Amino acid sequence: MNDYKLIIMTDDKQVVLERILQVTRYRGFLINGMNAQVNTGNQIATIELFVSSERPIELLIDQINKLIDIKGVKVDNKAENNGAQQHSA
Amino acid sequence: MNSSKPLTGGGLLFEVLEQHGVEHVFGYPGGAIMPIYDALYDSNVKHFLCRHEQGAAFSAVGYARAAGKVGVCMATSGPGATNLITGLADALADSIPVVAITGQVATSAMGSDAFQEIDIFGLSLACTKHSFQVSDINDLENVLHQAFEIALEGRQGPVLVDIPKDIQQAEVTSRLEEFSHLTNKVQLPLADISNAIDILTHAKQPILYVGGGVGMANAIDEVRSFAEQTGMPSVSTLKGLGAINADNENYMGMLGMHGTKASNLAVQECDLLVVVGARFDDRVTGKLNEFAPNAKVIHFDIDTAEINKRRFADAAILGDLKANLPLLSMSLNISEWQAKVKQMKADFGWRYDHPGSKIFAPAVLKEMSDLMPKNTCITTDVGQHQMWSAQHISVDDPCNFLTSGGMGTMGFGLPAAIGAQISRPHDTVIAVSGDGSIMMNVQELATIKRYQIPVKILLIDNAKLGMVRQWQDLFFDGRLSETDLADNPDFSQLARSFEIKAQTITEKSQVSEALKEMIDHQGPYLLHVKIDAKDNVWPLVPPNTANDKMMESV
Numbered sequence: 001m002n003d004y005k006l007i008i009m010t011d012d013k014q015v016v017l018e019r020i021l022q023v024t025r026y027r028g029f030l031i032n033g034m035n036a037q038v039n040t041g042n043q044i045a046t047i048e049l050f051v052s053s054e055r056p057i058e059l060l061i062d063q064i065n066k067l068i069d070i071k072g073v074k075v076d077n078k079a080e081n082n083g084a085q086q087h088s089a
Numbered sequence: 090m091n092s093s094k095p096l097t098g099g100g101l102l103f104e105v106l107e108q109h110g111v112e113h114v115f116g117y118p119g120g121a122i123m124p125i126y127d128a129l130y131d132s133n134v135k136h137f138l139c140r141h142e143q144g145a146a147f148s149a150v151g152y153a154r155a156a157g158k159v160g161v162c163m164a165t166s167g168p169g170a171t172n173l174i175t176g177l178a179d180a181l182a183d184s185i186p187v188v189a190i191t192g193q194v195a196t197s198a199m200g201s202d203a204f205q206e207i208d209i210f211g212l213s214l215a216c217t218k219h220s221f222q223v224s225d226i227n228d229l230e231n232v233l234h235q236a237f238e239i240a241l242e243g244r245q246g247p248v249l250v251d252i253p254k255d256i257q258q259a260e261v262t263s264r265l266e267e268f269s270h271l272t273n274k275v276q277l278p279l280a281d282i283s284n285a286i287d288i289l290t291h292a293k294q295p296i297l298y299v300g301g302g303v304g305m306a307n308a309i310d311e312v313r314s315f316a317e318q319t320g321m322p323s324v325s326t327l328k329g330l331g332a333i334n335a336d337n338e339n340y341m342g343m344l345g346m347h348g349t350k351a352s353n354l355a356v357q358e359c360d361l362l363v364v365v366g367a368r369f370d371d372r373v374t375g376k377l378n379e380f381a382p383n384a385k386v387i388h389f390d391i392d393t394a395e396i397n398k399r400r401f402a403d404a405a406i407l408g409d410l411k412a413n414l415p416l417l418s419m420s421l422n423i424s425e426w427q428a429k430v431k432q433m434k435a436d437f438g439w440r441y442d443h444p445g446s447k448i449f450a451p452a453v454l455k456e457m458s459d460l461m462p463k464n465t466c467i468t469t470d471v472g473q474h475q476m477w478s479a480q481h482i483s484v485d486d487p488c489n490f491l492t493s494g495g496m497g498t499m500g501f502g503l504p505a506a507i508g509a510q511i512s513r514p515h516d517t518v519i520a521v522s523g524d525g526s527i528m529m530n531v532q533e534l535a536t537i538k539r540y541q542i543p544v545k546i547l548l549i550d551n552a553k554l555g556m557v558r559q560w561q562d563l564f565f566d567g568r569l570s571e572t573d574l575a576d577n578p579d580f581s582q583l584a585r586s587f588e589i590k591a592q593t594i595t596e597k598s599q600v601s602e603a604l605k606e607m608i609d610h611q612g613p614y615l616l617h618v619k620i621d622a623k624d625n626v627w628p629l630v631p632p633n634t635a636n637d638k639m640m641e642s643v
């Protein structure tokens with residue numbers, strides 16, 4: 001199992017958390033934790049998601065990125081790969 | 090609109106539908122959607138009352154696929170909404186633009202286990218491209234516009250809008266000047282064109298692997314001229330059928346589990362796959378790590394998430410296929426490979442000789458294909474008859490072959506044909522169904538009767554859940570478990586009770602005349618064709634096996 005930390009920038013819409021969790025589970029990633037402040041009245045929210053899986057993280061990044069409310073996803077995993085990859089929506 | 094009444098949420102719905110060019114919707118009323126049905130009463134949109142919400146959803150799918158427009162369906166809360174789900178899942182798997190409207194209990198009652206309350210919004214997360222629940226009448230107009238935009242944008246798909254009853258009834262006090270367009274479109278990485286050109290120029294044995302994305306991208310002309318200019322041998326997925334013209338001498342037909350022998354052997358031997366709008370589905374690849382083992386991959390798609398999902402792409406070209414594919418067009422020096430492929434095609438052509446007097450379904454489908462008028466739209470159900478249809482009917486456009494590909498949903502064929510016929514009233518529409526599948530949405534015969542929809546139904550009856558029976562015979566030691574349908578109803582009599590003309594045939598000698606009668610009949614018609622229960626679909630690549638190890642008989 002590899003551990004990853006994702007940083008997700010999203011429009012601060014209702015249920016965006018639920019959507020991200022559903023996609024993450026369905027695509028085969030175990031959710032180990034998250035930090036999120038949503039519905040704050042700001043337009044944009046940032047979500048940190050800690051996941052683990054045997055599968056390459058790019059598979060999850062691409063799927064989360066496709067969610068309509070998502071602005072961008074990057075992986076911040078110092079242990080796995082130095083330097084973060086940027087993917088934007 | 091009745092101008093004396095103030096505009097309500099329900100009335101606004103139909104105004105927005107009309108703004109998006111929607112003329113027809115499929116649905117079923119109930120308590121929590123009554124204000125919308127009340128507004129329908131004054132609307133120019135024509136509503137078709139289906140006899141089950143699943144039928145409404147599939148008719149919307151068939152409508153969308155046959156006409157290349159958004160299909161719209163609606164249902165009440167609770168059981169009405171859950172009945173739409175299979176249709177939405179089907180639309181998601183096959184990337185079909187559908188907008189589903191559901192009524193919901195009033196906002197004040199939500200979350201109280203109210204009568205006919207279900208969290209359809211929660212349920213929709215896994216089976217739609219996106220969904221909305223409207224909690225303020227002032228959001229409704231924007232949400233509805235966005236639903237259409239999302240359904241059609243990028244990789245198409247179904248969108249659900251759940252509207253509580255009080256929002257449907259609320260008075261609309263302000264209208265939008267313009268709705269807010271989507272902002273978070275996925276930015277596609279730069280296409281790897283020069284790398285792709287390099288790979289293509291060095292290929293000696295390339296294959297063009299054509300998927301459903303070609304029709305959806307409106308890129309049929311571009312793909313055909315690419316196939317012509319490169320002279321590249323081509324194969325198609327189930328959903329791609331019709332994208333390449335059947336008379337292209339380098340086209341080998343469908344690949345995968347029930348693909349042609351020539352297609353599967355050629356793909357296993359190729360050194361390059363040019364993939365257009367396809368996704369390496371497991372029914373296509375067989376054992377994935379033995380699929381086209383020597384091939385490099387150039388992958389064209391609109392969906393970033395399909396690149397490297399199941400097979401690494403040496404070059405990825407994301408974006409509009411129509412614009413991108415011509416960038417790679419060139420003439421190739423592959424005459425040896427073409428000759429080899431043509432030889433395989435000649436060696437492994439279909440055979441229609443079949444001993445005895447019993448009817449041979451592949452021959453019926455081939456004959457029907459030769460007889461049917463140009464632009465006939467075929468829909469199928471799921472099972473052996475579906476695979477035989479894919480193998481033996483030739484169509485010249487993917488919008489003329491509607492089948493449940495990704496989801497493989499029995500019950501698709503009849504309601505999809507109804508939707509297709511409504512969207513294309515001047516074309517012949519034929520649903521090829523099975524004796525198992527037709528019973529899954531048989532209530533839609535009542536929709537055919539009510540609106541006198543001239544759909545033709547070719548019912549291939551083997552008195553079995555044939556495809557499952559075939560697998561039980563081949564892979565479960567012939568232990569036939571729950572696949573016998575010997576007690577089927579009398580299908581012709583059933584059709585007649587819905588005032589649909591019908592005929593049953595059992596012998597080869599009856600086929601030609603019966604097909605002609607069906608095709609020439611002006612109204613709806615059911616041709617019930619009894620076949621041998623033991624006929625199998627060949628070739629068959631067994632599960633988790635490489636595609637060149639197909640079985641061709643028992």
Ligand SMILES: Cc1ncc(C[n+]2csc(CCOP(=O)(O)OP(=O)(O)O)c2C)c(N)n1
Nearest residue numbers: 472473474497499523524525526554555556
């Ligand atoms: C809704 C649904 N339930 C179950 C299945 C599994 N299944 C696939 S093919 C098949 C048999 C279909 O029987 P029939 O419509 O008579 O077609 P045949 O294979 O006999 O031509 C079944 C049960 C399915 N695809 N869809």
Ligand SMILES: [Mg+2]
Nearest residue numbers: 523524553555
């Ligand atoms: Mg059957």
